[in-house]
Amino acid sequence: MYIQKAILLALVGVTATVRAQTNETSEEDGSPLLTPSKPPLTEPYVAPTEPKYNYAEVMHKSYLFYHSQKSGHLPYQRLAWRSHSCKNCIGAHGEDLSQGWYEAANTMKWGLPYGFTATQLAYNIFMFGDAMKSVDELAEGLELMKWGADYLINAHHNDTHFVGQLGVSALGPISKQIELDVDFNYWGPPEEYEDWVPTGLPHTAYYSSADDPASEIAGEYGAAMAATAAIWREYNSTYADELIDHSIRLYKLATEHPGSYVNSSQNAFEWATFWYPSTRYEDEIAWNAGWLYAATKDPQWLDQAKYWYQKSNESWYEYSWDEKGAGMHVLMYTLTKDDFFYNNAVEYFDFFLPGPKQQAKFTPRGLAYVDHWGSVGYSGNIAFLMLAFAKSLGWDHPKSKELTTFAIQQINYALGDYGYSWVVGFGDNYPQMPYHKSSYNAYIDYPMRGRFQDEVEGDFTGSKTKQRFILYGAVEGGPNIDDTYHDDRSNYEYSEVTQDYNAAWTGAIAGLIDYYGFDKFEPYTDCGLDLGWTHPNASAQPVWPADDCYHTCNKGCPRGQMSSSHSWKMLMNKVNFDGTPITNQKLVSTSNKKANVSVAGDKNAPNAASSKSSSGNSSKAVGSLLGLVMISFALLF
Numbered sequence: 001m002y003i004q005k006a007i008l009l010a011l012v013g014v015t016a017t018v019r020a021q022t023n024e025t026s027e028e029d030g031s032p033l034l035t036p037s038k039p040p041l042t043e044p045y046v047a048p049t050e051p052k053y054n055y056a057e058v059m060h061k062s063y064l065f066y067h068s069q070k071s072g073h074l075p076y077q078r079l080a081w082r083s084h085s086c087k088n089c090i091g092a093h094g095e096d097l098s099q100g101w102y103e104a105a106n107t108m109k110w111g112l113p114y115g116f117t118a119t120q121l122a123y124n125i126f127m128f129g130d131a132m133k134s135v136d137e138l139a140e141g142l143e144l145m146k147w148g149a150d151y152l153i154n155a156h157h158n159d160t161h162f163v164g165q166l167g168v169s170a171l172g173p174i175s176k177q178i179e180l181d182v183d184f185n186y187w188g189p190p191e192e193y194e195d196w197v198p199t200g201l202p203h204t205a206y207y208s209s210a211d212d213p214a215s216e217i218a219g220e221y222g223a224a225m226a227a228t229a230a231i232w233r234e235y236n237s238t239y240a241d242e243l244i245d246h247s248i249r250l251y252k253l254a255t256e257h258p259g260s261y262v263n264s265s266q267n268a269f270e271w272a273t274f275w276y277p278s279t280r281y282e283d284e285i286a287w288n289a290g291w292l293y294a295a296t297k298d299p300q301w302l303d304q305a306k307y308w309y310q311k312s313n314e315s316w317y318e319y320s321w322d323e324k325g326a327g328m329h330v331l332m333y334t335l336t337k338d339d340f341f342y343n344n345a346v347e348y349f350d351f352f353l354p355g356p357k358q359q360a361k362f363t364p365r366g367l368a369y370v371d372h373w374g375s376v377g378y379s380g381n382i383a384f385l386m387l388a389f390a391k392s393l394g395w396d397h398p399k400s401k402e403l404t405t406f407a408i409q410q411i412n413y414a415l416g417d418y419g420y421s422w423v424v425g426f427g428d429n430y431p432q433m434p435y436h437k438s439s440y441n442a443y444i445d446y447p448m449r450g451r452f453q454d455e456v457e458g459d460f461t462g463s464k465t466k467q468r469f470i471l472y473g474a475v476e477g478g479p480n481i482d483d484t485y486h487d488d489r490s491n492y493e494y495s496e497v498t499q500d501y502n503a504a505w506t507g508a509i510a511g512l513i514d515y516y517g518f519d520k521f522e523p524y525t526d527c528g529l530d531l532g533w534t535h536p537n538a539s540a541q542p543v544w545p546a547d548d549c550y551h552t553c554n555k556g557c558p559r560g561q562m563s564s565s566h567s568w569k570m571l572m573n574k575v576n577f578d579g580t581p582i583t584n585q586k587l588v589s590t591s592n593k594k595a596n597v598s599v600a601g602d603k604n605a606p607n608a609a610s611s612k613s614s615s616g617n618s619s620k621a622v623g624s625l626l627g628l629v630m631i632s633f634a635l636l637f
């Protein structure tokens with residue numbers, strides 16, 4: 001939710017801010033303020049008794065979104081427009097940090113939101129893995145989890161040091177209100193990042209440690225690893241044990257050397273604090289212990305979880321990348337069935353549910369409006385927790401009806417109940433211009449390659465060219481409080497997509513498959529999706545084998561078994577796409593040495609840090625960029 005400030009500062013500057021905050025629609029930019037075509041409901045919402053949307057399709061597409069965010073050397077290509085990237089993502093101690101997912105439009109891996117996404121994606125499977133399995137999405141989910149957790153394993157250097165951030169969003173002392181954008185001033189595809197990144201600075205690993213602590217990141221990584229262990233154990237217990245070991249060691253570090261990255265004096269964490277200000281760390285420690293209890297059933301972790309849960313009671317009224325309290329009510333109730341957690345969960349939910357305790361704000365058409373930024377993602381977080389809680393109570397429990405009704409209302413709002421779908425590539429009327437770089441400037445179609453990055457930026461934000469590739473499954477930010485919105489990259493507060501918006505959302509969708517019944521849905525596949533393979537610059541489309549019914553139009557795979565996905569078999573059998581054994585597990589394609597890092601002024605110059613007014617090469621451009629940014633800061637504060 002805070003990333004908007006970054007984008008604002010870094011790139012668009014003053015004009016977009018003004019436009020976004022007023023209700024003006026300018027003729028020249030051709031981006032009208034849109035209102036959903038259907039009027040608000042005048043009666044209390046009644047949830048449909050039969051599924052109104054194909055949630056199996058939404059599920060499939062939501063997982064597909066994470067392929068657009070994938071970093072590293074890909075074992076296979078799912079999207080014609082995404083390939084190997086993070087080619088020089090090596091830590092100070094030689095760690096391979098190439099895997100995982102990028103945060104949003106950019107190629108950052110911020111510790112806290114990354115860890116939260118990983119934990120939540122595992123939480124989804126923990127609660128609704130059976131529903132996923134019934135529509136053949138479980139293998140995909142587990143594979144995705146491993147991709148994310150393997151990054152965390154590598155990021156955990158030793159008992160005192162771990163990588164809390166990969167990538168440089170910007171440089172510069174905040175105190176002097178100066179920044180020099182790096183990642184945030186790169187507008188091309190991740191596949192070419194190392195060639196064109198402004199200042200020539202590659203993805204750099206920043207460490208949190210006992211002396212410079214980030215207990216919330218350690219706790220969230222620990223939670224993600226324990227949660228991943230919980231869902232992976234039945235498929236590979238050695239892997240699960242390895243994850244538990246990391247989780248316990250991170251927990252120890254977080255508790256023995258407590259502290260928050262908001263107090264770090266490292267430049268990277270000062271910027272992390274600016275975009276993702278962590279409120280406290282005690283809730284992530286509770287979360288870590290809670291997930292260790294979920295994964296091990298060892299009662300010492302229950303005691304630890306309760307202790308830290310009490311210590312973080314100020315976080316009990318939110319669930320997000322920052323606050324875990326409300327997620328803890330539901331997780332702990334699921335694990336213990338204790339009334340204490342029941343009551344806390346209900347108190348939280350009553351804030352949203354119709355009735356005397358309702359305090360939440362809503363749009364006229366019924367979207368819970370937690371924050372102007374990411375309102376659809378937030379409402380998905382709430383919907384997930386309600387569905388998870390109702391599942392734990394039993395769908396027939398008296399409280400469950402209210403919870404499921406609310407969750408269905410929120411999800412269906414986002415899927416098109418009022419004529420507009422907030423999920424890219426779903427429905428008839430969905431966002432055409434998500435704020436996402438690689439689906440616009442893809443490595444196979446990047447017309448402005450080689451131009452100054454400020455020109456590329458101007459085209460990205462200012463042009464009304466639609467996204468060149470469909471960013472299937474991405475949940476966009478959300479509307480204004482009156483349900484109006486812009487479908488436009490320059491109005492990124494509506495059109496931003498992030499890994500965390502889709503995380504609990506994916507679980508809520510699986511929850512609805514569980515709620516309505518597995519037999520109401522058919523597995524959905526890539527059949528008929530436009531993944532970019534017909535583009536003239538695309539490489540040859542992978543030919544999946546006949547017994548793969550996930551990535552193909554093939555029929556006849558037995559339903560509800562992992563075997564319908566060939567990529568799952570590749571993972572489990574350690575084979576390449578063509579079936580040959582993977583001999584070298586090393587994932588980085590480049591050798592373990594620094595790539596062509598260059599100072600501004602050489603061949604990278606045309607794409608180096610630049611500014612609106614720059615006409616010269618990057619060394620000059622840097623100076624004028626600073627001026628621009630200072631103005632932006634002054635306006636914001």
Ligand SMILES: *[C@@H]1O[C@H](CO)[C@@H](O)[C@H](O)[C@H]1NC(C)=O
Nearest residue numbers: 021022023024025033035484
């Ligand atoms: C916003 O735009 C609508 C439609 O053009 C108009 O009716 C309304 O008065 C405007 N609101 C503000 C606050 O300018």
Ligand SMILES: *[C@@H]1O[C@H](CO)[C@@H](O)[C@H](O)[C@H]1NC(C)=O
Nearest residue numbers: 093157158159160161162209
């Ligand atoms: C972890 O690694 C760092 C960097 O190499 C080193 O300074 C530190 O002593 C190590 N900690 C432990 C517990 O080995």
Ligand SMILES: *[C@@H]1O[C@H](CO)[C@@H](O)[C@H](O)[C@H]1NC(C)=O
Nearest residue numbers: 236237238239240242571572
């Ligand atoms: C299970 O996980 C371990 C640890 O990551 C790995 O070494 C092993 O190859 C995995 N086994 C299978 C069958 O995938």
Ligand SMILES: *[C@@H]1O[C@H](CO)[C@@H](O)[C@H](O)[C@H]1NC(C)=O
Nearest residue numbers: 259260262263278279280281
């Ligand atoms: C940062 O440090 C200050 C001073 O020690 C402390 O009051 C504050 O709680 C810390 N912030 C967090 C989030 O831990």
Ligand SMILES: *[C@@H]1O[C@H](CO)[C@@H](O)[C@H](O)[C@H]1NC(C)=O
Nearest residue numbers: 310311312313314315316317
């Ligand atoms: C949190 O717990 C402390 C200590 O028990 C208490 O003083 C405080 O009021 C609690 N805060 C909330 C929001 O419950």
Ligand SMILES: *[C@@H]1O[C@H](CO)[C@@H](O)[C@H](O)[C@H]1NC(C)=O
Nearest residue numbers: 442443444445446447536537
């Ligand atoms: C790929 O295709 C687009 C349009 O079809 C073209 O503009 C572009 O130059 C091509 N090549 C590359 C390497 O992007």
Ligand SMILES: *[C@@H]1O[C@H](CO)[C@@H](O)[C@H](O)[C@H]1NC(C)=O
Nearest residue numbers: 590591593594595596597603
């Ligand atoms: C570095 O750049 C030089 C000259 O541009 C090129 O010959 C070389 O292959 C590059 N090395 C890498 C690792 O990309």
Ligand SMILES: *[C@@H]1O[C@H](CO)[C@@H](O)[C@H](O)[C@H]1NC(C)=O
Nearest residue numbers: 601602603605606615616617
């Ligand atoms: C900028 O650099 C390019 C390539 O190095 C060069 O062709 C061009 O003349 C330079 N422009 C200025 C204004 O220095």
